[in-house]
Amino acid sequence: MVAAARLTDVKKTYRTDHLEVAAVRGISLEIEPAAFMSIAGPSGSGKTTLLNLLGALDTPTSGMIAVGERSTVGLSARELADFRNAHLGFVFQTFNLVPVLTARENVELPLQLQGLADRAERRTRVEAILREVGLGEMMDRRPNELSGGQQQRVAIARALVKGPSLVLADEPTANLDTATAHEIMDLMREMNARAGTTFVFSTHDPLVMDHATRVVHLRDGLVESDERREPGRAH
């Protein structure tokens, strides 16, 4: 079976004129399809860097990265953009919705970027996914008219609407209260189970980690532990 994503001895070193920081120091991981995986670790452990590398938002100093059967190493900026557009979905800590667009328009954005010209089909898909995340009645609201949890639901809908093979979420619950955080994790888990989409999310919240089927702990840019578990729910 082809892995959803594979990292082989990936290193990332940031260099400035006077400073060299090894953020990721040789990580190898194989992420199975339909995984609901958490990357955990303290601040500075390399979680965000690893997610950025996996999400083709940054390029490794060395090593190999593949999503599905496609390697992302050596691609040009334009090819990486097209790759992200075709295969990846993102959920961010600060939601990162376009404030001047409604929920519907925000979710429609990736489809327009994919060049889906059929307006009716775009509308159908957008409305379906927004209903799935529980925002059927709030489609025409702008982000500033939505709560944090609702905004993150829009972000999840935006990540999933194009049917990506891999969704990457960087601390998706960090800006939410505990109850909303669990709702968001439940929603992501539900989407993961329903569509078989692979989710990889970073967190340092043990309660959030409880939702994961696999938890990879990082420390100082290296994998400290890789633990598979039955997902629970701690309140």
Add this chain to the structure above:
Amino acid sequence: MPTEARAGGGGLGVRLTLRLAWRNLRRNRRRTWITATTVALAVMLLQLEVATIIGVERQSMDNLIWYQTGHAKVFAAGYFPERDELPLDRVIADAAGLARRLDAIPGLAAAAPRIVFAAQLSDGRDQVPCTGIGIDLEGGETEVFRIPQAVAAGTFLAAGQPGMLVGSGLAELFGVRPGGWLTVVAKTRHGAYEALELPIVGLVGTGNPDIDRSSFFVPLATASRMLAMDSGATEISIRFGSAAGQQATLDRVRSALATEPGLEVLGWRDLEQDYLAMATAERINNGIVLGIFVLLGVVGVANTVMLAAFERTREIGMLMALGLRSAGIRVIFVAEGALLGFLGAAVGTALAVGVMIPYAAYGLNLTALYGEIDLGYPVSDRLYGAIDGTALGVTLLLTAVLSAIASFYPALRASRQRPAEALRHV
């Protein structure tokens, strides 16, 4: 490596790009309006200046046609290259007969013979070199030209009555008024000097310095007798019937005279090549100055786009994460700059049109404002702006294009960020 082909070309499409640009401009309304106001003021002044230039040029052309060139002139062959010398040895024989024949050409309103000659005017103390113009008071002169309408004091010449009309500037120079006398001294066609004392019946103020400052008019018969021209004239001036089809009428005149090798026909544009060249040079000069003015306005647009791009760094990172290519990021900010420039230009143009309407209808009395000034153009003391839809539209679009160009550098900077770094921006 395979790349992902996209029907949308990795961009947002025109409609969404414009919608985003419009809404983003409304995000920081105060900043948008401050910038748009700067552009609007620059464009308003530009539009008014353009209206003035077009107005001056139209008035100048009308002035030249109504007072100096008519729509066309017939000369004896070889006269035109030597026109500055005002030669009397290259003459159209039986000019009145030829004028009558020309009158019959379809599309031609009137034809009038003239004798234009070099002369000295004297009041007994001073002598001033100037141009004498003999005009046919019984032919089509008053249909070809509007000299009677330009009489500022006294009366127009009367057939069979001795007298002269003097340019208002020339009269001022001599300190004479209607009722006074001046002596005309000129060489006849055969080279002999002739002097003739004539009463001033009126003063002519056309706004055309060539006429007002250095010309006088006498009846054609007077000039003919004085200069021994017999039935000859130095030119036949022509007016066409309507503005449309002027070239066709000119061609018909040329065809009609094709069998007479001793004559040549020139349209007013050929006659006033020097003026047209000067007007083009003036237009270029004004264009450069005004272009710099608008550039200063669009620098404000570039600054606003730069600030917007900086403030929205994380949003740029998010759009890149979604798969928007660098070119798509550039398009967003260039469109925003273009729209901002267009908005300012539209407001400026609307304000300018509001001023132009009375400016075109009532004009601006330059003499009342500045006294006697020389604009370098043959225009009267009242200047009328011209409302020209093409000029308004071109200026509007040009401002939007310049704003887009000015926005390109901040857009380029925004698009060169790496997505991971842009997303980290606080």
